[in-house]
Amino acid sequence: MNYLWQWVWPPGLWANSDVRTAFFIGTSVAIAGAVVGVFVIIRGQAFSGHALGDVGATGAAGAYLIGVSALWGFLAAGFSSGIAMESLGDRVRERDIATGVVLAFMLGLSALLLYFISTSTGTAGAPIAILFGSLFTVNPAITPEVFALTALAIVIIALIYRPLLFSSVTAEVARVRGVSTRLLGLMFMVALVIAVEESALVVGALLSTALLIGPAASAVQVTRKPTSAIFLAVLIALGQIWLGIILAYDSFLWPPVDRGWPVSFFITSLALLTYLTMRLGTSISRHRRSRRPRTTSTSSLVASDAQGGTLT
Amino acid sequence: MSSGSVLGFLFPPGIFTLAFMQNAWVAGTAVAVVSGIVGFFVVLRGSSFVAHAVPRGSFAGAAGAVLIGQSTLLGLAVFALMSSLGIAVMRRGRENTVATALVLVAALGLGDFFLSIGNVYAPEVFSLLFGQIVGISRQQVFWVLVISLIIVVVVAFAYRPLLAQSVTPETAQVRGLRPRLIDAIFLVLVSAAATATVPVAGALLSFSLMVGPAAAASLLARRPATAMALGVGMAALSLWIALWLSYVTSWPIGFFVSSVCLLAYVLARLSMMRRQGHGKVLGSLEGAPL
Numbered sequence: 001m002n003y004l005w006q007w008v009w010p011p012g013l014w015a016n017s018d019v020r021t022a023f024f025i026g027t028s029v030a031i032a033g034a035v036v037g038v039f040v041i042i043r044g045q046a047f048s049g050h051a052l053g054d055v056g057a058t059g060a061a062g063a064y065l066i067g068v069s070a071l072w073g074f075l076a077a078g079f080s081s082g083i084a085m086e087s088l089g090d091r092v093r094e095r096d097i098a099t100g101v102v103l104a105f106m107l108g109l110s111a112l113l114l115y116f117i118s119t120s121t122g123t124a125g126a127p128i129a130i131l132f133g134s135l136f137t138v139n140p141a142i143t144p145e146v147f148a149l150t151a152l153a154i155v156i157i158a159l160i161y162r163p164l165l166f167s168s169v170t171a172e173v174a175r176v177r178g179v180s181t182r183l184l185g186l187m188f189m190v191a192l193v194i195a196v197e198e199s200a201l202v203v204g205a206l207l208s209t210a211l212l213i214g215p216a217a218s219a220v221q222v223t224r225k226p227t228s229a230i231f232l233a234v235l236i237a238l239g240q241i242w243l244g245i246i247l248a249y250d251s252f253l254w255p256p257v258d259r260g261w262p263v264s265f266f267i268t269s270l271a272l273l274t275y276l277t278m279r280l281g282t283s284i285s286r287h288r289r290s291r292r293p294r295t296t297s298t299s300s301l302v303a304s305d306a307q308g309g310t311l312t
Numbered sequence: 313m314s315s316g317s318v319l320g321f322l323f324p325p326g327i328f329t330l331a332f333m334q335n336a337w338v339a340g341t342a343v344a345v346v347s348g349i350v351g352f353f354v355v356l357r358g359s360s361f362v363a364h365a366v367p368r369g370s371f372a373g374a375a376g377a378v379l380i381g382q383s384t385l386l387g388l389a390v391f392a393l394m395s396s397l398g399i400a401v402m403r404r405g406r407e408n409t410v411a412t413a414l415v416l417v418a419a420l421g422l423g424d425f426f427l428s429i430g431n432v433y434a435p436e437v438f439s440l441l442f443g444q445i446v447g448i449s450r451q452q453v454f455w456v457l458v459i460s461l462i463i464v465v466v467v468a469f470a471y472r473p474l475l476a477q478s479v480t481p482e483t484a485q486v487r488g489l490r491p492r493l494i495d496a497i498f499l500v501l502v503s504a505a506a507t508a509t510v511p512v513a514g515a516l517l518s519f520s521l522m523v524g525p526a527a528a529a530s531l532l533a534r535r536p537a538t539a540m541a542l543g544v545g546m547a548a549l550s551l552w553i554a555l556w557l558s559y560v561t562s563w564p565i566g567f568f569v570s571s572v573c574l575l576a577y578v579l580a581r582l583s584m585m586r587r588q589g590h591g592k593v594l595g596s597l598e599g600a601p602l
Contacts, residue, residue: 046410047361097527100360101577104520108570111442111517115564118438128437132424204424206368206516210417217410262428268421272414279411 010250021140022245022263024147029198030211030237032150035157036195037216037237038230039188043168046213048085051099052196053208055081055106060130060205061113070130071142074197074205075149081106082193086185110205133204133264135245146198153194160187165226202241203264210264214271215240221278240270327559336445336512336555339453342460343509344521344551348544349467350505351526352536353498356478361409362399362499363522365416367506369395371515372423374440379430384440385455388510392503395419400499442566443514445558452511459508463501470497475536512551517566524573525550528580546576 013019040049056074063073085099114127129137157164167181199211219233248263327333354363373391374384395415402411427437439447448456467474476483477494502522509518529543554568 041410046413050413097355097360097523098577100364101520101524101527101574104517104524104570105574107516108442108520108567111514111564111570112567115438115442115567128424128427131441132420132427203421206420207417207424209413210421213410214414214417217414259428262421262424265421265425265428268418272418275411275414 010246013246013249016249017140018136019245019249021138021143022135023242024143025138026135026202026241026245027238028146028150029202030215030241031234032153032195033199033211034215034219034233034237035154035230036191037212037214038219038226038233039157039164039168040192040213041216041220042165042226043188045192046209047099048082049192049196049212050209051085051103052078052082052193053200053205053212054103056197056200056208057130057205058106058110058113060200061110061117061127064117064126064130065113069139069142071145071197071201074200075193077106078193078197078200079190082189083186086189129204131204131206132262133200133202133207135202135263136248138201146201149194149198153191156187156191160184164188203267207264207268210268210271211237211241214268214275218271218275218278221275221282236274240267240274244270324560327556331450332446332448333559335448335450335453337552339448339456339508340445340512340551340555341548342456343512344547345544346460346463346505347509347518347521348525348529348547349463349540350501351522351524351547352529352540352543353474353478354502354522355526355530356475356536357498359498359502360519360523361412362396362502364519365399365412366392366395366499366502367510367515367518369398369416369419370503370506370510371440372419372426374510374515375423375426375430378436378440379426383451384511385452385507389503389507391419392506393500396499396503400495438564439514440510441514441516442564443510443512443517443569445512445555445565448511456508456511459504463504463508466497466501470494474498479536512565513569514564514566517570520570520573521547521551524570524577528573528576531580531584550576 037049040046056077059073059075059077060070061073063070063076110130114130117126128134164184167184196208196212199208203210215233215237216229218236219229223229223232244263244266247266248260251261251266252259254261328337351363354360370388370392373387373389373394375387376391377384377387398415399412402415436447438444473494474497477491478498505522506518509521513521525546526539526543529539529546533539533542550569550572553572554565557563557568558565
């Protein structure tokens, strides 16, 4: 029992200032990602979220070159491409290929900037940190900024909660009722960019999807109600990030090298595992239920839209 | 400027004679040809997400292969096939893309793990992610050529069913084509193309070579065969330009590949808009006779 406790709460965990920073920043980022992520799933914007994370790498690399914190680089790139994406409108099929080609170009640009960084420093440390994240090396000085950004994202979601949910589920009806979907889309984009780029800071530009849609997708498997989905997603996200940090801290004693395993690896694996478990669980319980006479649930709000949410 | 210096600029010393450049030209051309061919079906089927996910998923394989000292191509092939298998299995459920994205991210996280455990050097990480022309060995050229040949042969045999199923899935099923089988063939083709392309253009940017030229060609050409040929030609030209620029500047080739592909796509869009402006109605591929 004592052994188990040592594993769950290893000695010296809280005394380590890097770990404390990681806990504070990780907690804040996980909450923003989970809250916004639920709407990303409902609105079927997983591809936008994914693309915004990738694009962030270019900004972070540029920020590194001019000596600014990576967070601002992530945010600058995220906001400019997020607004561009939003103004492209809804011409679905064409937009997909166009987004893809532009996304590829932005990644190419980040290849160039990261190449400059690695040739000037002679190591892959900074590029790897931008692409794959390193929660333990985040500068503690930006903690207040991260808290403020999370608060901003949550305030935006709280302000537009009802109309956003309404327009996400039935855009046409909302438009008829006089909801400005344009403005809503733009405001949601701001919250989305904050959530994605904060995740990119924690788990890296390439892996930000894990914190954005991982917990939300798992939560949506279990509950159909948006409010409970949000709460469940936050719980799952916090569990993931805390467990990820503890495992990464434990892994300093693990083979093959006593350098520790990357915390991003734990977080992404936990995200996938949670999702698969939830999905398996619901499909088993659905299978059981389908033997009984069917009761149609009227509140399959989230479910019907998650179905339409495609990345292509 | 004398003609000598122009030639000297266009053909800087060693661009065709250095061993690694010869490898790069041969492997690059093969890779461009298969990217054009497979990219044609990717665009036609609207499967750009698959083309995006499979090369990325294969990155973990390459990193793992470096870690245990195996051939990078083998690692790429195994993980590319596993990624596309994962996509195929997940697709049956309703939230296919969310699941795919999570699998993709987990695979990348695994790649990160391999990198950090294996103490892989910076240039190696870079060539895996963004492509590097110096890194291609004679042995890799051989295997790239073998894979490319297999892709060409498979497409030659399966061209009609693939095309039919991609354009009009319903009719194809009526005509007795097996959709599952054809989907599987398509995914294997994408995996094979990713395996060949990643060492040259990098895991993050193989996607642009597969989608950019093919998308541009599909805007310009009316008939499927023309579109495929044009896509192959544009992919080859893009790769040659990128290779040349990369040799001259010594910057990563992936940057030039994605820039040239974006340029090709933008030019194709512009020329299509001009043609439409002149009142010509463009025949889309969907109406073309099979």
